Each structure stands twice: as structure tokens, then as C-alpha cells.
Amino acid sequence: xxxxxxxxxxxxxxxxxxxxxxxxxxxxxxxxxxxxxxxxxxxxxxxxxxxxxxxxxxxxxxxxxxxxxxxxxxxxxxxxxxxxxxxxxxxxxxxxxxxxxxxxxxxxxxxxxxxxxxxxxxxxxxxxxxxxxxxxxxxxxxxxxxxxxxxxxxxxxxxxxxxxxxxxxxxxxxxxxxxxxxxxxxxxxxxxxxxxxxxxxxxxxxxxxxxxxxxxxxxxxxxxxxxxxxxxxxxxxxxxxxxxxxxxxxxxxxxxxxxxxxxxxxxxxxxxxxxxxxxxxxxxxxxxxxxxxxxxxxxxxxxxxxxxxxxxxxxxxxxxxxxxxxxxxxxxxxxxxxxxxxxxxxxxxxxxxxxxxxxxxxxxxxxxxxxxxxxxxxxxxxxxxxxxxxxxxxxxxxxxxxxxxxxxxxxxxxxxxxxxxxxxxxxxxxxxxxxxxxxxxx
Amino acid sequence: xxxxxxxxxxxxxxxxxxxxxxxxxxxxxxxxxxxxxxxxxxxxxxxxxxxxxxxxxxxxxxxxxxxxxxxxxxxxxxxxxxxxxxxxxxxxxxxxxxxxxxxxxxxxxxxxxxxxxxxxxxxxxxxxxxxxxxxxxxxxxxxxxxxxxxxxxxxxxxxxxxxxxxxxxxxxxxxxxxxxxxxxxxxxxxxxxxxxxxxxxxxxxxxxxxxxxxxxxxxxxxxxxxxxxxxxxxxxxxxxxxxxxxxxxxxxxxxxxxxxxxxxxxxxxxxxxxxxxxxxxxxxxxxxxxxxxxxxxxxxxxxxxxxxxxxxxxxxxxxxxxxxxxxxxxxxxxxxxxxxxxxxxxxxxxxxxxxxxxxxxxxxxxxxxxxxxxxxxxxxxxxxxxxxxxxxxxxxxxxxxxxxxxxxxxxxxxxxxxxxxxxxxxxxxxxxxxxxxxxxxx
Numbered sequence: 075x076x077x078x079x080x081x082x083x084x085x086x087x088x089x090x091x092x093x094x095x096x097x098x099x100x101x102x103x104x105x106x107x108x109x110x111x112x113x114x115x116x117x118x119x120x121x122x123x124x125x126x127x128x129x130x131x132x133x134x135x136x137x138x139x140x141x142x143x144x145x146x147x148x149x150x151x152x153x154x155x156x157x158x159x160x161x162x163x164x165x166x167x168x169x170x171x172x173x174x175x176x177x178x179x180x181x182x183x184x185x186x187x188x189x190x191x192x193x194x195x196x197x198x199x200x201x202x203x204x205x206x207x208x209x210x211x212x213x214x215x216x217x218x219x220x221x222x223x224x225x226x227x228x229x230x231x232x233x234x235x236x237x238x239x240x241x242x243x244x245x246x247x248x249x250x251x252x253x254x255x256x257x258x259x260x261x262x263x264x265x266x267x268x269x270x271x272x273x274x275x276x277x278x279x280x281x282x283x284x285x286x287x288x289x290x291x292x293x294x295x296x297x298x299x300x301x302x303x304x305x306x307x308x309x310x311x312x313x314x315x316x317x318x319x320x321x322x323x324x325x326x327x328x329x330x331x332x333x334x335x336x337x338x339x340x341x342x343x344x345x346x347x348x349x350x351x352x353x354x355x356x357x358x359x360x361x362x363x364x365x366x367x368x369x370x371x372x373x374x375x376x377x378x379x380x381x382x383x384x385x386x387x388x389x390x391x392x393x394x395x396x397x398x399x400x401x402x403x404x405x406x407x408x409x410x411x412x413x414x415x416x417x418x419x420x421x422x423x424x425x426x427x428x429x430x431x432x433x434x435x436x437x438x439x440x441x442x443x444x445x446x447x448x449x450x451x452x453x454x455x456x457x458x459x460x461x462x463x464x465x466x467x468x469x470x471x472x473x474x475x476x477x478x479x480x481x482x483x484x485x486x487x488x489x490x491x492x493x494x495x496x497x498x499x500x501x502x503x504x505x506x507x508x509x510x511x512x513x514x515x516x
Numbered sequence: 517x518x519x520x521x522x523x524x525x526x527x528x529x530x531x532x533x534x535x536x537x538x539x540x541x542x543x544x545x546x547x548x549x550x551x552x553x554x555x556x557x558x559x560x561x562x563x564x565x566x567x568x569x570x571x572x573x574x575x576x577x578x579x580x581x582x583x584x585x586x587x588x589x590x591x592x593x594x595x596x597x598x599x600x601x602x603x604x605x606x607x608x609x610x611x612x613x614x615x616x617x618x619x620x621x622x623x624x625x626x627x628x629x630x631x632x633x634x635x636x637x638x639x640x641x642x643x644x645x646x647x648x649x650x651x652x653x654x655x656x657x658x659x660x661x662x663x664x665x666x667x668x669x670x671x672x673x674x675x676x677x678x679x680x681x682x683x684x685x686x687x688x689x690x691x692x693x694x695x696x697x698x699x700x701x702x703x704x705x706x707x708x709x710x711x712x713x714x715x716x717x718x719x720x721x722x723x724x725x726x727x728x729x730x731x732x733x734x735x736x737x738x739x740x741x742x743x744x745x746x747x748x749x750x751x752x753x754x755x756x757x758x759x760x761x762x763x764x765x766x767x768x769x770x771x772x773x774x775x776x777x778x779x780x781x782x783x784x785x786x787x788x789x790x791x792x793x794x795x796x797x798x799x800x801x802x803x804x805x806x807x808x809x810x811x812x813x814x815x816x817x818x819x820x821x822x823x824x825x826x827x828x829x830x831x832x833x834x835x836x837x838x839x840x841x842x843x844x845x846x847x848x849x850x851x852x853x854x855x856x857x858x859x860x861x862x863x864x865x866x867x868x869x870x871x872x873x874x875x876x877x878x879x880x881x882x883x884x885x886x887x888x889x890x891x892x893x894x895x896x897x898x899x900x901x902x903x904x905x906x907x908x909x910x911x912x913x914x915x916x917x918x919x920x921x922x923x924x925x926x927x928x929x930x931x932x933x934x935x936x937x938x939x940x941x942x943x944x945x946x947x948x949x950x951x952x953x954x955x956x957x958x
Contacts, residue, residue: 165935166894286944293951493607502728509735
């Protein structure tokens with residue numbers, strides 16, 4: 075893709091505020107209503123009433139780069155800066171490598187429409203006694219991150235746009251990308267729920283990946299021992315949606331709803347890399363289809379481990395770090411994390427492995443639907459209480475994609491919720507004891 | 517301050533875009549020109565031409581909270597969420613504590629007008645079977661962070677605003693704040709160039725700092741062993757500008773320029789906490805007053821350690837982690853970090869401690885002025901070359917306040933620049949060898 079294509083989707087920008095294209099937002103809202111109905115939800119439920127609006131806003135914010143222009147960003151931010159006065163070498167505005175490291179970005183995966191996280195490192199070698207304002211390297215990267223992307227294409231587009239607009243001796247871009255795993259894929263546990271991929275792109279003096287300037291750049295990034303060739307191994311299996319076995323064909327009305335979202339964002343749903351995106355997105359979303367809670371809850375209760383002993387329960391037992399996946403009903407974006415359950419046991423023996431897997435089933439059952447974390451916490455506590463007795467404490471710790479991929483972009487933030495039943499609601503010491511058990515790294 | 521005062525500075529908001537108040541920006545730009553002249557700068561120099569505009573933009577962006585309204589943010593984001601159905605205890609929309617942890621914020625110190633960094637943790641106990649959208653806790657905190665602040669007042673205002681708008685059983689706020697040190701203050705080296713302060717605020721069920729609910733909250737924040745009373749010790753010495761000995765009285769025209777900025781932002785320059793702010797800001801800024809470079813550079817050269825030996829220099833020596841302070845000439849905001857210098861020495865002995873302190877003087881001399889990092893790197897390399905010979909490599913690693921406190925808010929990003937003279941410009945192996953020596957933690 076040529077860097078000049080950056081203006082392809084330009085629909086008019088005035089003072090940095092993009093001008094609304096008629097009907098675009100409405101089309102996305104309509105499509106979201108179709109998807110909600112496909113999930114078996116009541117679109118008039120209060121928690122969902124504004125979801126179509128929020129999803130449309132999030133998609134527009136997450137793809138605002140289609141409406142931004144690199145030239146507007148860089149123009150006026152090139153400053154004269156002399157090179158060396160007499161010595162032999164390179165420095166300042168004539169050859170001194172400049173690097174901005176560790177820029178946190180978010181982008182949307184074109185394969186599955188979920189956001190992915192990017193740690194971006196950009197370098198360039200100034201020429202013509204000109205340097206660019208440092209923040210512009212970040213702003214230009216952001217323009218291309220805020221589109222539907224693939225990591226390598228993102229790196230190439232940032233690189234080409236900077237080369238084209240600054241005209242330096244060379245530009246280098248390294249991206250370290252993390253894509254959340256899908257609940258039905260089987261990731262390496264060391265990945266901590268993420269698929270990771272590093273990509274790089276170079277132009278001008280950085281075209282040759284074996285050149286000394288790449289060694290300088292990677293040396294300053296402090297990627298000890300990493301070479302420019304060593305980062306492409308995972309490329310094929312990047313988005314987990316591509317490796318999941320296909321399920322039965324999806325409802326055509328759902329596929330066409332997703333296509334209409336792509337179209338409304340200014341994309342071509344028939345572009346090769348997007349052609350299977352609606353199927354992958356619907357496949358992912360249907361993990362969270364509503365089902366009849368009461369039926370399954372009875373199964374849990376029938377399998378209950380409630381102790382019939384008359385001895386009063388005396389010490390706190392716990393099941394920690396039960397993983398879960400869920401989908402935020404306000405934004406149709408995933409949140410995931412772990413559940414910790416505490417309860418009283420009268421004997422030394424805690425629940426058996428059967429009991430643990432029962433708790434994990436409870437957590438998964440209440441996770442796989444449109445949710446809010448507060449409700450998930452309450453529902454797990456009530457179900458756990460039917461298994462473990464009336465004294466139960468449940469803590470849910472989660473990362474919300476909606477907190478990091480939309481306007482507020484609070485990377486690294488996490489949410490904790492708590493439910494306390496029976497003795498745990500009246501005894502602060504019991505609560506404190508349990509909270510001390512929860513590992514800090516969770 | 518009452519939470520109702522939040523609307524005090526409201527000047528009109530339409531669709532989230534604040535309406536310009538006539539002349540406000542012009543007044544800030546005029547004041548910045550006065551300050552630049554006071555620094556001995558040529559306000560028509562190309563690098564400074566747009567600085568008044570950029571500073572005005574940064575101040576307006578950094579204080580946009582004066583024009584935001586908490587009610588607009590929270591309204592429409594309260595969702596029905598039931599509590600426990602039959603059990604005894606609290607969960608969901610009736611008593612289940614909800615916490616959002618590790619929100620990164622930036623605020624402006626009302627004592628010295630420099631930005632400070634905040635790690636914000638917010639919790640509340642829902643009541644009335646209502647929960648608030650999680651992102652709203654962050655958005656409300658942001659409204660008060662984007663004002664001229666003091667840490668305790670910031671915590672109190674966030675807390676009061678959430679209590680007032682959500683009406684829950686209680687709200688708790690913990691802020692961990694970091695303020696950059698001043699170059700002429702003498703911080704504890706363990707502070708890594710920052711003054712740190714933790715503050716907390718509680719309302720409703722959190723008014724009593726000894727209550728069990730505070731223990732729950734701090735337990736979920738995983739501040740092992742920290743109690744609600746243990747966080748106020750540093751309060752008096754928070755802003756380093758308050759502990760610095762007063763210098764001679766500043767030029768009244770500079771003081772009045774800063775007052776006019778405060779006024780243009782919608783503040784009252786006669787408010788008690790602001791009355792000495794202009795003097796403190798000017799005092800800080802004048803650290804970076806322009807001086808005659810040539811005179812002092814001659815001093816460095818006279819003190820040169822250049823070796824007269826005829827043996828060709830054979831191995832790389834280095835001086836690492838020379839600290840520096842500087843002021844970004846594009847935004848009038850500090851950047852600071854370390855300089856690493858490499859050179860060739862023919863003998864085993866590297867430069868003496870006199871030589872090291874000479875290098876440190878060079879670094880400080882070129883740091884204490886309005887700068888860009890690329891120029892600083894070149895100037896240090898040229899001066900080092902006059903001391904150490906023609907084969908010199910200089911790496912500057914810095915954090916730029918302008919990269920984290922304005923619109924782009926790239927927390928954790930850092931910038932590296934390099935200058936290579938003589939043999940280092942032609943020998944990639946020599947460069948690689950030196951880059952390997954630089955510690956990763958720098």
C-alpha cells in the first residue's frame with residue numbers, strides 16, 4: 075500500500091474534529107441491534123439500551139485514523155537543527171539517530187475486529203538539518219493504529235508515512251503486539267492469555283536489515299541479542315481467530331450486519347483480508363450467546379458439595395485464580411481475568427478436585443454471556459453458596475478491553491469486585507484474612 | 517471546596533468540545549512571549565515561533581477540567597443491578613465493593629505549574645440496586661486532574677463528586693502522586709528524581725478510616741501492610757518549589773505574565789494557594805536562562821584532558837549516567853535524563869575524577885537552557901570531543917514531560933538520541949560495543 079493512500083478514506087477534517095458522514099453511525103447502531111438479537115438478548119433491557127450507540131462510538135473512535143492526515147500533523151513541526159560544525163561524524167539535524175521508545179498504542183485487528191495492544195518504537199535519522207517534533211512520531215503512529223490493522227502492515231504504514239512526510243535519511247519502526255487469546259483456542263500458558271508478535275519495518279538507510287544502523291537502533295532499544303531478522307516467526311498464526319476450527323455456518327443476517335459495520339467505517343468488506351472477518355467476529359461473539367440460567371444452575375446444585383456435618387465450620391478455605399472470559403454488555407468488548415472464592419470448612423479437607431472443577435464450571439457458565447462484572451460476581455457468589463454453604467466470599471479481578479481501547483485508554487488499569495455472604499459480610503477479620511491469601515500478581 | 521463548585525468555571529460545552537472564551541488563548545500567548553524574552557531568547561527564532569501557541573494549547577488541555585461537568589459524564593451511565601436474592605450479605609448493586617485500580621492521570625501542581633503524575637485507585641459501594649459504568653470512575657477523576665491541583669484536594673474533589681453524582685453507600689480514593697524534583701533541590705537519591713506522596717479520601721461508609729471497609733479496599737489494592745492512616749507523612753513538603761531557598765525578587769513583568777496565565781485559565785491569582793505560584797514558576801524557569809555559550813565552552817577546552825601521546829588510542833572508555841535537566845523549547849516543559857559518553861583511550865587509565873566532573877559540567881551547561889534533545893546531544897558531543905579527542909560517542913536518554921502531560925499522554929515513553937564522532941561514525945562494531953555497556957535501567 076502506498077503512503078499516499080492514507081487520504082483514501084479522508085472524509086473531511088476541520089480543526090481536528092472529523093465531520094460526520096450522514097447515516098454512518100446509524101448503520102452501525104442498526105447492525106449492533108441485529109447482533110444483540112442474534113445473541114438472544116432483549117435489546118430494550120436498560121443495560122443494553124445504549125449499547126448500539128456506545129459500540130458505534132467505540133468503533134468510530136477506534137478507526138478515527140481513516141479521517142486523519144499525516145501531512146496536517148507533521149507540517150509546521152519540522153525545525154532547523156544544525157549538524158556537526160567541524161568534526162567528522164553525525165549528530166543533531168544531520169545524521170544523529172533519534173528514537174522514541176515505548177509508545178503505547180491500540181489498534182483493531184482486521185481479522186476479528188478485536189483491539190490489540192502495541193508497544194511502538196520509532197527511530198529516524200535526520201537529514202537536511204531538520205528534526206521533527208518528538209510528539210509527532212507518536213501522533214503519526216496513532217493515525218495508522220486507529221484503523222483496522224495487521225501488525226506488519228501497521229509497521230509498514232507508519233514507516234512509509236514518516237519517510238514520506240519528514241524525508242529523513244531513514245525510518246525504522248519496531249512494534250511489539252499482543253492480541254488476546256480466544257476462550258476456545260489453546261494458548262501456551264506462558265503467553266498469559268495473549269498471542270505476541272514483534273514486527274519491524276525500515277525505509278531509506280534502514281532498508282537493509284543487516285546494516286549497522288539497525289544494530290544501533292536495536293542497541294538503543296536494549297533488545298539485548300535480538301537481531302532484525304529474528305522477529306517474524308509467529309506471523310502466520312497472529313490472530314487466534316484464524317486458527318480456530320470453523321463452526322457451523324453463521325446466520326447470514328449476522329454476517330451481513332458485521333459487513334455493514336465495516337462498510338460504515340469506510341472499509342471495503344470485499345478486501346481480501348476482510349472477507350472472512352464477519353464470520354470470525356460472529357463466531358467469537360456467539361461464545362457469549364444467552365442461555366437459560368436456571369436449568370444449568372440446577373445442575374450445579376445437584377452436584378453440590380454442601381457438608382452435612384453438624385460441626386460448625388471453623389477455617390477458611392479458598393479456590394484461587396479460576397480463569398474466566400466474559401463480554402461487557404455496554405460495549406460488546408471482552409473482559410477477562412480470574413475469580414477467587416473463599417468459604418468455611420469444618421474439616422481439614424477442602425473441596426475435592428470435582429468441587430474445584432464444579433466451581434470453574436460455575437465461573438465459565440456465568441462468564442460466557444453479555445455481562446457486567448458486578449453481576450458476574452454476585453451470580454458466582456450465589457451459585458458458590460449453593461455448593462459450599464452460606465459463608466462465601468468471591469473476588470473477581472479483571473482487565474476490561476473497553477477501559478483500554480476507547481477514548482480513556484487507561485492501559486494497565488484493572489477492576490476488582492467483591493461479594494460477601496453470611497459470616498464474611500459481618501466479620502471484617504475473616505474478609506481481611508481471605509484478601510491476604512489472594513496473590514498479588516493476579 | 518464544595519463539589520457544587522465544579523461548575524464554577526464552566527464556560528459552555530457542546531458535544532464535549534469546549535467553546536473558546538474570547539481572548540483567553542491570546543493572553544496566554546502574550547504572557548509566554550514575555551517569559552521567553554525574560555529568558556534572554558529571540559522570540560522570532562524558528563524553533564520558538566510557535567512556542568507561545570503550543571504552551572497555550574498545553575495549558576488549556578491540561579486545565580480542561582474547569583470546563584467539564586461531572587453530571588454530564590455520569591448521567592445515563594447508572595445501570596440497574598440487583599443485589600443478593602435471598603442470602604445474607606452484600607453483592608452486585610447492593611453493597612458489593614467495586615474498585616478500579618491503577619488509572620494513570622496527570623495533573624498540574626498549583627504551587628509551581630509543573631505537571632505531576634498520579635496513579636489513581638477509586639472504589640465505591642453501590643446502593644439502591646444501581647451501579648455506574650466503570651469507565652465513568654476514570655472520566656470523573658480526569659475532570660479534577662485536569663485543573664491546577666494539590667494531591668489531597670484532588671483526592672477530596674474526586675471523592676466528593678462521585679459521592680454526589682452516584683449517591684452510593686460510600687466512595688474511597690487513593691492517589692499515589694509523583695512530582696519531579698527541581699534541579700536545585702537535593703532529593704533523596706532513592707526517589708529517582710521524584711517527590712512521592714500518597715493521599716486518600718473517603719466519604720459515606722469510608723469516612724471512618726479505621727473501618728473494615730477501608731481494610732477491604734486497601735486489601736484489594738494489595739498495599740500489603742498499608743493502613744489508611746499511614747500515608748500522610750510527606751504532605752507538608754510535597755512541591756519541591758516550596759522548600760527551595762528564595763532567590764532575589766523576580767522581575768515584576770515576569771510575575772505579572774504568569775498571573776495573567778492563571779487568570780486566563782479561569783483561576784483567581786489571588787487565591788491563597790496560588791499567590792506565590794508566579795514567583796515559584798519564574799524561579800524555576802530562570803534556571804534555563806540563556807547565557808553566552810562561547811565563553812564557557814572555552815573554559816572546558818582550557819581544562820581539556822586531551823592526551824598528547826602518539827600511541828593510537830586502543831580501547832573504549834565510558835562515562836555513564838551523567839544526569840541532566842533541560843527545558844523543551846517547544847513547550848516550556850522540562851525533560852530530564854542521563855548522558856552516556858564513550859571515547860577511546862590509549863592507556864589503561866580512563867579520565868580522572870576531574871575529567872568526569874568536567875564532563876558533568878558540560879552536560880549541565882548545555883542542559884540548563886531552552887533546548888531540544890537532538891541539539892543537546894550534538895553540543896555535548898562537540899564539547900566532549902574537545903576534551904577527550906576526536907573519537908567520541910554520546911547517547912542521551914530522557915523523559916519528556918511534554919510527551920506525557922499533553923494530549924498524547926504517552927506515559928512510560930522515553931527518547932534516545934545519539935551523536936557519533938570520528939571512529940565511532942565509521943565503525944559499527946565500536947558503536948555496538950559502547951551501546952552494550954549502557955545499563956538497561958537507565
